[in-house]
Amino acid sequence: MKRLYYLFIILLPVMQTMAQEPVTGRFTACPNQSVSLSVYNGFKREIVETVNTDSFGNFNFKYPANYSGMGYLLFNEQQGFNFILHNGGIHITGISAGNPDSINFKNSPVNTQLYRFLYEQQIRESALGAWKYLEKLYTVIPLLKTQNKARGIKNEIDILEKQSLDFIQQQEAGTYLAWYLPLYTLINDMRVSIHNYPERISSHISQFRNTDLSNPLFYNSGLFPELLQQHFFMLENMGVPLDSVYVEMNNSTDYIISSLIDRNPELLDQTSLFLFNLFEQRSLFTSAEHLSLEMLNQNSCSISPKTSNRFESYRKMKIGNKAPDIIFGPGIDLSDNETEPNNQEECLSRVPNKYKLLVFIASWCPNCQQELIKLSAMYPKLKENDVEFVFIWLDKNTLDFKGYAKALPWINYCDYLEWNSKPAIDYHVFGTPTMYLLGENLEIISKVINAGHLEVLIKQMTSK
Known part of the structure; x- marks a missing residue:
C-alpha cells in the first residue's frame, strides 16, 4: 500500500501537468472545415491542435489546464477570433467566425462579458465618430454655430465615453477582464486617435507609461506586441517634427527597459528584439540606435547572443566609426x-x-x-x-x-x-x-x- 501511495505522490505532478480542459463548439456555417486552436506565448501565437469540423460544424479541442490567457480559433486559415481560456471547459456556438455577433459562450461568463463589451464598444465607437464629426461642424461653421447645438452634442459624447469606462470599472478588481479591457481599449483608442482624435494622444502616452509591463498576465494575452506596435506607430504619426518624435520614442523605450530589466529580463530580451526589428523595418534608425546602446549598457541585463549581435551593429557600425576592412579571397x-x-x-x-x-x-x-x-x-x-x-x-x-x-x-x-x-x-x-x-x-x-x-x-x- 505504501508503495502505491508513494507512486501516486510521484506521478501526481505529472498527471497535473498532463491535465487538459475541453473547448467544444458548433458553427453552423462551417461544416467539414479545418479549425485550429492556438495559444499566446510572449510574442508568438502557437497552434495547440488542428481538427476538422464534422458535417454539422461541430469541433472538439483539448488545451493544457495550467494555461491561463487568450486562445485563438482559426477556421480554414482565414477567419478567427480571440477568447479567454480558463478552467472548467468552454462551449462555443455561432454561425461563423466572420459573424462575431452570432458567437455565444456556454459555461463561460467571462467570455460572455468580454463579447458583450466588444459588441457594445463597436457600436459606441461608431456613434462616437458621428457625434465627434457633428461637434466639429457645429463648433467651426458659422451657420451652424448659431444653432447652439454644440453643448448637446458634447453631452452625447460624454455619455458614450462614460458608458465604456463604467463597464470596465464594474469588473471585479483582480479579475482577468479588469486587467484586459483597459489595455484592449487603449490599443484600439491609439489606432483611432492618430487620424480622428489627436488631442487624446498625450493621454494615451501617459497611460502607456503608467502600465505595469512586467505583469505576468501579458505573456499569454496576445496584447503585448499589439500594445508596443500601436504605441510606437502613434508616436511616429503624432504630427510633430521628427526630432520630437525620437524624443518621445526614446522616453518610451527607456520606460520599457526600466519596467522589465529586474522583474522580467527574459521578456525584456524578447521585447527589445521585437522593438529593434520594428524600428529597422520603419527606418527609425535613431530609435534603433538608442535602444541598442541602452540595452548594451545595462550591466544587470542578460542579452542573448542573437539579440546582442544585432545591437552591436549600432555600436560598432556607428556613423563616423571606421568600418572593418574586407579581404577579398x-x-x-x-x-x-x-x-x-x-x-x-x-x-x-x-x-x-x-x-x-x-x-x-x-x-x-x-x-x-x-x-x-x-x-x-x-x-x-x-x-x-x-x-x-x-x-x-x-x-x-x-x-x-x-x-x-x-x-x-x-x-x-x-x-x-x-x-x-x-x-x-x-x-x-x-x-x-x-x-x-x-x-x-x-x-x-x-x-x-x-x-x-x-x-x-x-x-x-x-x-x-
Missing part, C-alpha cells in the same frame, strides 16, 4: 577558368574611390532583386561622382552567385559561407539587403535604407 573569381586571375582589388581599403557603397546581398532574396535593378540603373551616374559599388554575396551555391554577379560591372565577392561569411559577421549583418555608404578611408557615412536614400545622400554630399 579566392571566392571572388568570376571566370569560367578558376585559375584565371580576377582584376579586382585585394581588399576593400584598396578600392581607390572617394565613396564606396557596400552592399550585402543574396541571389535568393526577393527584396535584393528589386534594389539590384534600381542600383544598376543608378551606377553609371554615381560612378561619375566617384562612387564604387562593392557587393558581398551571401550565397552558398557557386552557380547562383556567378549567374548574377558575372554580368555586373562592379566589385563582387562571395566566399560561399552565407551568414557565416567573415564580412557578414564583422559588419553584424542579419538581413539582406544591408547597405553602408563608406568614405575613402572606410569611415561610415551612413547606413543606406534603399536606392532612393542613396541618391539623396550622394546629392547632399556632392552639392557641398
